Amino acid sequence: MVRRKYVVGNWKMNGLRSALAEAEAIFAGARARERVDVALCPPFTLIGPMAALGGATGGQDCHAEAAGAFTGSVSAPMLADAGAALVIVGHSERREGCAERDSDVKAKAEAALAAGLSVILCVGEPLAVRESGGAIDYVLAQVQGSLPGDFDAARLSIAYEPIWAIGTGRVPTIKDVAAMHGAIRAALSERIGASVAAVRLLYGGSVNGDNAAELLGAGDVDGALVGGASLTAAKFLPIVEAAAELG
Numbered sequence: 001m002v003r004r005k006y007v008v009g010n011w012k013m014n015g016l017r018s019a020l021a022e023a024e025a026i027f028a029g030a031r032a033r034e035r036v037d038v039a040l041c042p043p044f045t046l047i048g049p050m051a052a053l054g055g056a057t058g059g060q061d062c063h064a065e066a067a068g069a070f071t072g073s074v075s076a077p078m079l080a081d082a083g084a085a086l087v088i089v090g091h092s093e094r095r096e097g098c099a100e101r102d103s104d105v106k107a108k109a110e111a112a113l114a115a116g117l118s119v120i121l122c123v124g125e126p127l128a129v130r131e132s133g134g135a136i137d138y139v140l141a142q143v144q145g146s147l148p149g150d151f152d153a154a155r156l157s158i159a160y161e162p163i164w165a166i167g168t169g170r171v172p173t174i175k176d177v178a179a180m181h182g183a184i185r186a187a188l189s190e191r192i193g194a195s196v197a198a199v200r201l202l203y204g205g206s207v208n209g210d211n212a213a214e215l216l217g218a219g220d221v222d223g224a225l226v227g228g229a230s231l232t233a234a235k236f237l238p239i240v241e242a243a244a245e246l247g
Contacts, residue, residue: 009230035247051083102145165205
């Protein structure tokens with residue numbers, strides 16, 4: 001099965017309505033490039049306006065419950081109602097900063113799928129684990145603990161983001177990226193069988209226009225989850241172009 005490349009921008013806590021011009025330019029540039037799917041995940045406040053531009057738009061997190069007394073939280077049905085098509089769950093900035101456990105991430109993924117959203121499930125190791133040689137075991141444990149119980153493989157992507165590479169400019173070797181993605185796909189294959197062919201594996205962590213082609217060309221890398229470089233069309237579209245050329 002040939003999987004289309006998938007490039008997703010995570011705007012994190014960045015973006016006012018004035019930034020919609022950049023999103024519009026990104027979506028326009030993406031439509032001009034075949035063989036690649038592109039999505040942007042802005043702050044909750046911009047999901048509706050960004051979705052109205054006609055491009056795939058997602059949330060950066062959701063609550064595991066559909067509704068209730070959870071002040072400050074946003075549910076998966078609310079994201080869908082606002083126009084979102086997808087949501088990121090388990091990002092390291094949620095796991096580390098908000099003490100989210102694998103079981104929390106799994107519950108969020110299941111809630112998102114039930115609401116009709118596609119899911120990008122994030123996993124990744126801290127630097128100490130990488131340096132100890134335990135990165136693959138650590139990440140595979142996250143995958144097994146966070147994976148929803150029943151799901152349509154075509155609506156699930158897994159993003160490998162080594163924590164020590166996010167926003168630091170440091171990037172693992174291509175060999176290490178390929179090894180991790182291969183291990184994740186092998187573990188998924190044992191879990192879900194032949195449908196693993198539909199799951200897209202993304203790499204994230206200091207992806208930019210200069211290194212995108214090499215990273216996206218590594219074994220079992222189906223796309224990228226991009227942080228800071230996704231905030232402007234000038235920086236993001238070269239990554240999209242690299243994906244399109246490999247698609």
